[in-house]
């Protein structure tokens with residue numbers, strides 16, 4: 001059974017750093033790198049020794065979870081690690097914030113984490129780990145971080 005680590009938000013920021021850092025520590029056959037930017041995910045392949053599978057998908061799009069489910073059913077991997085590091089924040093008054101941005105934060109910062117975790121769990125065995133990246137903003141009131149903070153509190 002192929003051992004894999006699934007890392008979302010792998011195209012930049014913390015998700016990418018997890019890929020680069022864990023390359024030296026993880027005993028896995030493949031890192032499944034998830035984000036929208038295919039080019040950035042492909043670039044990762046040149047930066048690490050571990051095999052990287054680029055999985056370009058928009059985690060606010062329900063369709064992508066069907067694709068991920070299919071991939072998991074096909075490969076039946078041993079998922080040793082899931083890191084949910086994708087996320088974004090728009091900081092504005094609730095009144096002025098676009099509905100699409102508010103919805104997007106809930107979809108990506110909360111719902112995608114729940115869905116990825118639900119999909120991966122049947123393929124995770126003893127000793128496997130899940131890491132969800134939240135934010136200190138989840139625990140303190142901060143001006144203009146209304147929907148963002150709530151979305152991070154829920155995750």
Ligand SMILES: NC(=O)c1ccc[n+]([C@@H]2O[C@H](COP(=O)([O-])OP(=O)(O)OC[C@H]3O[C@@H](n4cnc5c(N)ncnc54)[C@H](OP(=O)(O)O)[C@@H]3O)[C@@H](O)[C@H]2O)c1
Nearest residue numbers: 009010011012013014035036037058059086087088134135
């Ligand atoms: N940086 C901080 O100081 C900090 C502190 C506390 C909490 N956080 C939380 O951690 C998250 C990640 O932080 P970061 O600094 O690593 O941010 P980042 O550099 O902006 O990385 C965000 C990652 O999420 C991916 N992403 C965004 N929208 C997506 C979508 N619709 N579908 C799939 N992937 C998507 C991005 O890739 P694509 O654009 O290629 O899709 C990127 O890989 C933040 O959003 C925040 O919630 C960050």
